[in-house]
Amino acid sequence: MSSGGDDYKREESVALIVIVSLAALSLLSLIAAFAYYCYITRKVSRRLNSHPLPKRSSSPPPLPLPAPVVPTQGKESPSSNSASDGAAVGALVVGAERGVQVFGYRQLHAATGGFGRAHMVGQGSFGAVYRGLLPDGRKVAVKLMDRPGKQGEEEFEMEVELLSRLRSSYLLGLIGHCSEGGHRLLVYEFMANGCLQEHLYPNGAINVGSCGGISKLDWPTRMRIALEAAKGLEYLHERVTPPVIHRDFKSSNILLDKDFHARVSDFGLAKLGSDRAGGHVSTRVLGTQGYVAPEYALTGHLTTKSDVYSYGVVLLELLTGRVPVDMKRPPGEGVLVNWALPMLTDREKVVQILDPSLEGQYSLKDAVQVAAIAAMCVQPEADYRPLMADVVQSLVPLVKNRSSSKPCNPNAQASRPLD
Ligand SMILES: Nc1ncnc2c1ncn2[C@@H]1O[C@H](COP(=O)(O)OP(=O)(O)OP(=O)(O)O)[C@@H](O)[C@H]1O
Numbered sequence: 462m463s464s465g466g467d468d469y470k471r472e473e474s475v476a477l478i479v480i481v482s483l484a485a486l487s488l489l490s491l492i493a494a495f496a497y498y499c500y501i502t503r504k505v506s507r508r509l510n511s512h513p514l515p516k517r518s519s520s521p522p523p524l525p526l527p528a529p530v531v532p533t534q535g536k537e538s539p540s541s542n543s544a545s546d547g548a549a550v551g552a553l554v555v556g557a558e559r560g561v562q563v564f565g566y567r568q569l570h571a572a573t574g575g576f577g578r579a580h581m582v583g584q585g586s587f588g589a590v591y592r593g594l595l596p597d598g599r600k601v602a603v604k605l606m607d608r609p610g611k612q613g614e615e616e617f618e619m620e621v622e623l624l625s626r627l628r629s630s631y632l633l634g635l636i637g638h639c640s641e642g643g644h645r646l647l648v649y650e651f652m653a654n655g656c657l658q659e660h661l662y663p664n665g666a667i668n669v670g671s672c673g674g675i676s677k678l679d680w681p682t683r684m685r686i687a688l689e690a691a692k693g694l695e696y697l698h699e700r701v702t703p704p705v706i707h708r709d710f711k712s713s714n715i716l717l718d719k720d721f722h723a724r725v726s727d728f729g730l731a732k733l734g735s736d737r738a739g740g741h742v743s744t745r746v747l748g749t750q751g752y753v754a755p756e757y758a759l760t761g762h763l764t765t766k767s768d769v770y771s772y773g774v775v776l777l778e779l780l781t782g783r784v785p786v787d788m789k790r791p792p793g794e795g796v797l798v799n800w801a802l803p804m805l806t807d808r809e810k811v812v813q814i815l816d817p818s819l820e821g822q823y824s825l826k827d828a829v830q831v832a833a834i835a836a837m838c839v840q841p842e843a844d845y846r847p848l849m850a851d852v853v854q855s856l857v858p859l860v861k862n863r864s865s866s867k868p869c870n871p872n873a874q875a876s877r878p879l880d
């Protein structure tokens with residue numbers, strides 16, 4: 462009887478030991494899993510907060526960075542952020558660290574003459590743009606969002622988030638923003654010559670906006686704009702990690718200062734690209750008709766090469782003076798890329814597609830080279846398109862050697878000094 466009782470007790474204690482060991486093991490695995498989770502979370506957040514990172518070792522020397530924007534007016538976020546929208550405030554903290562100002566609605570109302578018509582310089586899909594003057598004398602452009610809903614809100618946040626972190630003299634500088642009540646406003650450096658589109662199409666562009674214009678650009682200025690815009694994209698693609706894909710690169714998003722120096726603007730649709738070489742991100746197709754790369758339009762697979770395609774379209778606009786899509790043209794000529802591509806690599810035909818208003822200010826050699834760059838950028842196979850760094854390298858000599866270029870037309874106008 463007693464031995465049976467002992468056996469029973471022994472079995473009981475073995476069971477107890479097994480249960481305790483199992484419990485201890487589960488606890489240990491839980492702790493291990495939690496520790497691994499913490500490690501991964503920290504790693505991911507460190508990576509997300511780390512761009513812009515120092516340039517990659519293989520990239521060329523860093524681009525000249527503009528002087529930091531020193532706040533002189535208005536309050537700095539996050540401590541004094543007057544925005545009432547919690548989600549927006551959260552996304553803006555990094556920007557505040559970089560000196561982007563937070564404006565009150567009244568300040569911007571006063572700076573732009575109450576958003577009066579006389580101050581309006583343009584109208585885009587985000588809303589109207591007004592010329593403004595800050596009390597410290599700085600000229601600014603104020604974009605007043607009039608698009609309610611999630612898409613507008615996302616674009617606003619992306620613009621602030623990215624422009625607060627990125628610094629390049631080839632990108633439009635964000636001075637500040639306002640997110641007060643239902644108002645969403647962006648405050649930029651004022652670009653005295655507006656957008657490239659309005660200078661290319663003085664009588665108004667068809668299908669791609671409604672820019673009024675003042676003058677035609679000469680060849681050397683076009684080439685310099687092409688180079689500076691290429692440097693803007695090169696910075697986004699190759700100097701920050703992960704790369705930034707602009708997604709809405711077009712002639713109305715290249716702004717020109719008083720000396721016709723170019724800056725790339727409008728990052729509302731931008732996406733962070735894949736870190737993997739040749740990798741893509743999948744996303745819904747957004748952008749502007751005539752500029753969207755075919756593979757992105759078909760599959761939604763977005764890479765930096767989608768921007769290279771859009772850049773090629775802008776280069777074609779600069780060369781031909783034609784808008785990307787114009788269905789009023791004769792059959793076969795409506796889509797710029799389809800019309801121009803077969804002629805871009807034919808020396809004899811290149812001259813036929815060049816903007817007649819250039820009046821032979823270019824050398825044939827330069828024109829053929831620029832046409833070849835454009836052809837590479839807009840080719841249907843994304844992998845064969847060049848990197849923006851390659852485009853920059855190819856354009857540099859064409860801009861620097863402009864004085865040695867012999868114009869096709871002996872009556873060509875004198876070129877504007879470039880530097
Ligand atoms: N910083 C600025 N300085 C001077 N003018 C500007 C500035 N930003 C925009 N503009 C003017 O406002 C116009 C509208 O710009 P906006 O970026 O809102 O629209 P868009 O690029 O023409 O079109 P979309 O909204 O479809 O991209 C520009 O064409 C330009 O003339």
Ligand SMILES: [Mg+2]
Nearest residue numbers: 585713714727
């Ligand atoms: Mg724009």
